Amino acid sequence: MAEKPTKVIDARGSYCPGPLMELIKAYKQGKVGDVISVYSTDEGTKKDAPEWIRKSGNELVGIFDRQGYYEIVMKKTR
Amino acid sequence: MPEARKRALILGDGAAGTIMANKLRFHTDPSQLEIKVIGNSVNHYFKPDGVMIPFGFKNHKNSVKPTKSLFNHGVDYIHDTVTSIDLENHSVRAGDTGEISYDYIVIATGDRFSTEDLPGYNEAAHHFYSLEATLELRQKLAEFKGGKIVVGQASIPIQCPPAPYEFTFQLDQYLRLKGLRQSTEIHYIYPLNRVFTMPNVSSFVEKLMEEKGIMVHKLFNVDSLDPVSKTLSSLEGEQVPYDLLILVPPHKGQKLMTDSGLADESGYIDVDRNHLNYRDYDNVFVVGDATNLPISKAGATAHFESEYLANRIASEVSGNAFFESYNGEVACTTITGGQEAITLFFSYSKPPRANFQSKSDYFLKWTSSDTYFSAMLRGIM
Numbered sequence: 001m002a003e004k005p006t007k008v009i010d011a012r013g014s015y016c017p018g019p020l021m022e023l024i025k026a027y028k029q030g031k032v033g034d035v036i037s038v039y040s041t042d043e044g045t046k047k048d049a050p051e052w053i054r055k056s057g058n059e060l061v062g063i064f065d066r067q068g069y070y071e072i073v074m075k076k077t078r
Numbered sequence: 079m080p081e082a083r084k085r086a087l088i089l090g091d092g093a094a095g096t097i098m099a100n101k102l103r104f105h106t107d108p109s110q111l112e113i114k115v116i117g118n119s120v121n122h123y124f125k126p127d128g129v130m131i132p133f134g135f136k137n138h139k140n141s142v143k144p145t146k147s148l149f150n151h152g153v154d155y156i157h158d159t160v161t162s163i164d165l166e167n168h169s170v171r172a173g174d175t176g177e178i179s180y181d182y183i184v185i186a187t188g189d190r191f192s193t194e195d196l197p198g199y200n201e202a203a204h205h206f207y208s209l210e211a212t213l214e215l216r217q218k219l220a221e222f223k224g225g226k227i228v229v230g231q232a233s234i235p236i237q238c239p240p241a242p243y244e245f246t247f248q249l250d251q252y253l254r255l256k257g258l259r260q261s262t263e264i265h266y267i268y269p270l271n272r273v274f275t276m277p278n279v280s281s282f283v284e285k286l287m288e289e290k291g292i293m294v295h296k297l298f299n300v301d302s303l304d305p306v307s308k309t310l311s312s313l314e315g316e317q318v319p320y321d322l323l324i325l326v327p328p329h330k331g332q333k334l335m336t337d338s339g340l341a342d343e344s345g346y347i348d349v350d351r352n353h354l355n356y357r358d359y360d361n362v363f364v365v366g367d368a369t370n371l372p373i374s375k376a377g378a379t380a381h382f383e384s385e386y387l388a389n390r391i392a393s394e395v396s397g398n399a400f401f402e403s404y405n406g407e408v409a410c411t412t413i414t415g416g417q418e419a420i421t422l423f424f425s426y427s428k429p430p431r432a433n434f435q436s437k438s439d440y441f442l443k444w445t446s447s448d449t450y451f452s453a454m455l456r457g458i459m
């Protein structure tokens with residue numbers, strides 16, 4: 001991954017929509033240019049979070065499979 | 079030598095605290111367990127009627143009872159406000175009462191509306207989440223002559239996640255009955271990319287919304303509202319003007335929980351999802367809306383949790399083995415409009431299925447305040 005996250009949210013074990021709501025909270029508190037990463041084990045979030053990132057006009061840096069969880073990374077562009 | 083009488087202390091006198099106390103009384107011998115409840119409400123309001131009262135579909139007088147009248151014989155009710163909790167010393171402090179010690183504590187203080195998180199909310203928005211606000215909204219709807227109504231929720235989580243769509247369907251029905259539906263646009267906003275948290279229920283509800291001509295705005299996370307231009311703006315960059323805004327306020331857990339170190343800034347308490355105890359304290363439990371469990375904040379949840387927990391504490395007090403766990407079971411009946419409703423059953427591992435709606439389920443919902451006050455709160459079901 002090229003960019004180092006400015007904020008990491010560990011939402012493993014939390015269920016939909018918990019991880020997405022955590023991401024939105026971090027987005028609200030952050031500033032343009034921030035890179036926010038969410039760790040999650042919830043399958044629904046894999047679909048919900050990228051949809052929200054796109055709709056909100058931000059950048060989806062990537063979705064990465066980790067051991068036993070996955071990581072969604074976004075960049076705050078607005 | 080007989081064992082000393084144990085003391086159970088329940089904080090909160092809403093749905094969870096009342097059901098818990100009354101159930102625990104049924105399951106235990108008063109000579110073995112003293113049960114005290116501390117709560118600061120004067121009246122107990124049956125909140126599900128918030129989707130009936132604004133439309134005159136029910137009279138609010140049947141939805142309220144004096145709190146202190148709802149505890150069974152053998153439950154000691156103290157009307158007071160808890161100001162601090164000290165888990166290490168097994169005690170709490172309350173305003174006039176002072177210090178109270180316990181052997182078991184059950185926290186059932188629910189949550190609160192954090193309108194400070196959304197500037198302008200109090201001037202601009204109406205809601206149906208408290209009796210006072212519901213009666214104001216009833217008045218507002220009575221004066222309404224047509225225009226644009228926006229319905230939704232300011233954030234997640236909220237109490238009773240289906241209530242916003244139930245309200246919207248009731249609103250549609252009410253406007254049809256009043257002959258105002260043609261001259262009114264109903265806009266429904268929702269934070270996720272669907273109309274309800276649970277995907278299979280969401281597709282059922284979304285189809286009904288389409289049939290009823292309700293306009294849906296998905297992925298709408300409320301960012302701000304402007305009471306002057308009457309516009310609601312989302313974080314995603316969308317703006318929706320309104321004539322009447324009906325927005326469920328943002329929720330948080332009680333500040334007392336954050337201040338006492340039991341919860342983070344959200345105020346919701348982290349509990350073991352299968353045993354309902356807080357961290358590794360085996361005498362500290364949390365039930366109802368005060369938890370951060372990944373299930374609906376609902377009276378039905380409080381009911382199922384209390385059934386589990388009352389049995390557990392009773393077994394411990396009487397020295398019996400207890401092997402059960404709470405699996406996240408919830409059952410709830412939700413209105414889908416036109417005097418129809420669906421009943422959803424779900425747990426941590428089983429998502430609900432929404433198959434068909436029926437008039438009998440609506441009847442069940444309409445009469446649920448009677449069942450609630452006479453049986454559910456009393457701990458006999």
Ligand SMILES: Cc1cc2nc3c(=O)[nH]c(=O)nc-3n(C[C@H](O)[C@H](O)[C@H](O)COP(=O)(O)OP(=O)(O)OC[C@H]3O[C@@H](n4cnc5c(N)ncnc54)[C@H](O)[C@@H]3O)c2cc1C
Nearest residue numbers: 090092093094118126128160188238366367375376377378
């Ligand atoms: C519009 C609407 C519709 C709903 N529909 C349904 C439905 O159809 N089905 C369903 O199952 N649920 C429904 N619910 C949700 C349900 O009402 C709540 O989940 C339920 O009331 C939660 O119970 P509780 O005891 O955890 O919290 P509450 O009922 O809020 O009770 C908490 C109590 O603690 C007291 N308290 C708080 N802090 C203190 C303190 N420091 N000291 C002393 N006392 C304190 C408060 O005064 C309050 O009485 C609905 C809710 C709303 C708003």
